[in-house]
Amino acid sequence: MIRIAIFASGSGSNAENIAVYFRNREDIGVSVIVSNKRDAYVHERARKLGIPSYTFSKAEFDEGSAVLDTLHEYKTDFIVLAGFLLKVSQPLLDAYPGRIVNIHPALLPKYGGKGMYGDRVHREVLAAGETKSGITIHYVNERYDEGDIIFQTTCDLQPGDTPEEVAGKVHALEYTHFPRVIEAVVTGQTSLNPLSSA
Ligand code: GRF
Numbered sequence: 001m002i003r004i005a006i007f008a009s010g011s012g013s014n015a016e017n018i019a020v021y022f023r024n025r026e027d028i029g030v031s032v033i034v035s036n037k038r039d040a041y042v043h044e045r046a047r048k049l050g051i052p053s054y055t056f057s058k059a060e061f062d063e064g065s066a067v068l069d070t071l072h073e074y075k076t077d078f079i080v081l082a083g084f085l086l087k088v089s090q091p092l093l094d095a096y097p098g099r100i101v102n103i104h105p106a107l108l109p110k111y112g113g114k115g116m117y118g119d120r121v122h123r124e125v126l127a128a129g130e131t132k133s134g135i136t137i138h139y140v141n142e143r144y145d146e147g148d149i150i151f152q153t154t155c156d157l158q159p160g161d162t163p164e165e166v167a168g169k170v171h172a173l174e175y176t177h178f179p180r181v182i183e184a185v186v187t188g189q190t191s192l193n194p195l196s197s198a
Contacts, residue, residue, distance in 0.1 A: 002186045003031040005076040007084035010118075012042025014082035014103065014174055019049050021179035028186060032074040036061060036086050064091025071095075078186050081140060082178070085117055088140050100140040101185055103178055105170045107152055108136040112145030122163040122170070131157055133166055135173045137181050150190060151181045 004022070006015045012033070019030040033046045033053040046053035052074070060066045068091065071079070081088070081102040088100060104112055106121045116124070125133045134154035139147035155169040184190040 001026065002028045002077050003075050004029065004078045004080055004182070004186065005032045005034055005071050005074065006030055007034050007079060007081045008040065008042040009035060009037050009085040010040055010042065010083045012040065012045045012083065013171065014178060015042050016045045016049065017175045018080065018082065018179050018182060019045075019051055021183075023049075028183060031076065032070065034067065034070065036084070042083075058086060061086050061092070062089045064089055064095070067092065068095055078182075079140075080182055083117075087114075087142075087144060090142065093140070093142060098139060101150065101182065102138055102140050102145070102147070103174060104136045104138065104145050105133075105167070105174070106136065107132070107134045107154065108138065108145055108149065112136075114144050116145070119163045119167060122166040125166065126157070126161060126163065133157055133170060135170060135177065137178065150185060151177065153177060 006018060008015045015033055022028050022030055030051055033042060033051055035042055035053065035055050036058060038055045043053045054070055056067050077099065079096050079100040081100065106112065106125055111121050111124050132154045134152055136149055137151040138149045141147040153173055155173055157166060
C-alpha cells in the first residue's frame with residue numbers, strides 16, 4: 001500500500017477529489033490530511049471521508065519534527081500539496097526527497113512564486129491578456145513553484161472571463177488530471193517527463 005498525505009490550507013476540494021479517486025483501492029490511499037489552518041474547510045471534508053486530519057502551526061511546519069511524527073505514524077510514502085500555502089521546509093524536503101508534488105493553477109514558469117495563489121493568479125493571467133491558462137503539476141523543492149514539471153495542460157480563456165470563471169475552468173482540469181497524475185508518479189510510471197505538455 002502506497003500511503004499519501006495531503007497538505008491543504010483551504011477548501012480542500014482537490015483533497016476530497018483525490019481521496020475519493022483512491023477510495024476502496026488496496027494499492028494506494030490517502031491516509032492523512034494535514035493543514036496549517038485549524039478552521040479550513042478541508043477538515044470538514046476529511047471528517048466526512050473518515051480520514052484523520054491535523055493542524056500544525058507555521059513554526060511546527062518549519063521545524064518539522066511534529067509534522068514528521070504524524071506522517072510517520074500514518075506510514076506516509078508521498079506528500080501531495082493541494083492548495084497548501086506555506087513553503088515546504090527543509091526537514092520535510094529532506095525526509096521526502098522527490099516524493100512531494102504540488103499543483104499550481106496556472107502554466108508555470110509564468111504566474112508562480114511567493115504570494116501567487118488563488119484568485120491572485122487568475123487575476124494576473126487575465127490582466128496580462130493571456131488566451132490560455134491551465135494547471136501545472138510539479139515536484140516541490142526549496143523555492144516556490146520552481147520544482148521540475150511533471151504535467152501541464154491548458155484551458156482556453158474568453159474575452160471578459162472573470163477570475164471566478166477562470167478558477168472554474170482550472171478546477172475542472174485539476175479534478176480530471178491531478179489524481180491520475182499522482183497515481184502515475186507514486187507508481188513510478190512517470191519521472192520528469194511530462195505526460196503531456198501545454
Ligand atoms: C487549487 O486551484 C490549487 O491549484 C491551488 O489552490 C486551489 C485549491 O483549491 N494551489 P481547493 O482547496 O482544492 O478547493
